[in-house]
Amino acid sequence: MFSFWKKKTPVAGKASLNWLGADMHSHLIPGIDDGAPDLEASLTLIRGLRELGYAKLYTTPHILWGMYDNTPDTILGGLETVRQALKAEGLEFEFGAAAEYFVDEHFANEVQAGKPMLTLPGNHILVEASTYAAPFDFKEVLFGLQLQNYTPIIAHPERYIYLKKDPSYLDDLRYNGCSFQLNLLALIGHYGALSKELAEHLLRNDFYDFVGTDLHHAQHLPLLEKAAASPLLDKLRDSGKIKNAGF
Template structure:
């Protein structure tokens, strides 16, 4: 849904999009107490209400799994999902909740792939993963090949934020040609993270290389900035792409 705000002279001024077009967010840190997102159930509920006001009907929450910092397991994540589902029901909030994970590409993830351990996915076996923001992992393509050989569909979280792709946009194009789906963060559209991230997400949208859009919401600050995103011309353009969010 696109709304138009008009100035006093009746001329079109700003297009305001609604995230209800997406309907489903597939990247957030709203589950309580297990990573750098919401710390308590009360904070989680505030975030769920904020996402509902933005137009979302379903949240697939993706806590970090990172061997050095966040040693979450599928069992821990599912347990916290149940805690939040119960709280949402008790508060009478109409929001569907589900979980997956944001897997950090480290040796522990490679070992889990080697051992074929359970990895939390969403939708059609989509596996959300991230890497270091500064340095391209030497095992990036090895990990992607392993994911695909096990039947996973790899989804690279916030590709616009990896500085090692700056000046090497064709490397992102190459990854997508190899079957890696790309999920930029909505807040990058306002330059929230950096001018470089804003430039890359705009190039990805222009090239039609966006498969999912995610909030990556950790706090109310992120949700407040999403209100600014609604006025982005590039959001309007992105919502015209064949995004997969609404099919989840």
Template sequence: MHSHLLPGVDDGVTSPEETLACLHQLAAWGIQRVITTPHVSQDWYPNTQDALLKGQVMLQALVNEHQIPLTIDVAAEYLLDDLFLNLLRADQLSSFGQQKYVLFETGWAAAPVFLNEIIFHLRAQGYQPLLAHPERYTYYHNDLKPLAELRKAGCLFQLNWGSMTGRYGRRVQAQAHKFLTNTWVDFMGSDIHRPTDLNLFDQLVSSADYHLLKQQPLRNQELLLKK
């Protein structure tokens, strides 16, 4: 879960050929179900739910045509902006899994305000909040208390493969180690944007913290269950 494999809708893959390269490799690793999550944001990628559903049909037809043993779902990675709040109020968020997980990210410049209130409203409407790659937000690097409060409020965390390999720098790698030590990783995600990102997998399984990853309460496996 958490990838950008719908061609041309965000900063992920740009062609069906790139999508196929990624899907072939994921299937070769034994992955059976892919939940790809295009960006949804007001200013950059205002993708609609209808467009994402059409994308799911297109991707499933693509894997069927090429006989790749995968099931494809399309959800979203939402930026917390006015578009997200409008979709939340209208109960039109794209979720995945039986728990109705909603994957969201925050801005990079500063910690979001009213995040606990947003988590409350998500849960009140039957969604399970899931924060994308919290180890990458620099405003949390020197203080884990806000993250602990988010978990207490019912927010789950998703870690990126690349964070454990140094892809985003040493500080992010160190923060990922803290998450693993605290067993705060609920989902592991690739955050694949292009075929070259696949090279990180070998680095992941050989990383010093891989043994910690195996101790996490990961929920990825439950996504194999039918809706």
């Protein structure tokens, strides 16, 4: 399914994320969400991730009904456009796509109807929730996914700062088989001090299974380089718990 090229060595003097192997959260398909607006922007972002040391990418456009009404057709069609552009430029990269699903009524109905989902390797499915308040049926929807043999990955839980008031909420999700993905930029306070504090709490308590860039635009690239040099990543790298390299 994927194209294979020789991996590029990261630029000398830059912090490298090559130990992760794969990035599994980004917005690189042109013009379908709040990520890359056009094909050239897509290629610029991919080049930047390549220089940071990634061997492969799985990009995850938003599916948020009423705002980003993406479907497998729009996402996979955009994926093929980017692949053809990479091939034309001779860029050496493995590039696939899944989706970042927003858990809302539309998504709950899709799950209940058994609609096929775009997944990461191993039938993992990336999901997000409101950053303001937990959906009342969030756990029920995730359980519905698990009944269909999907493994939910909770995107950037450190951004859901309301969870600081109820830490047991995440404990329940972990106990019931959900995985958790850190946004790298949280480590340098990009989403605010409270999100950084929650990320550090989750790091200390070994919640994270995956690390993602959540790359949207070129302004994120120098910030990712800064985050790559954060000593907070040492605990994750040394824990042996992070599963990106298995994708």
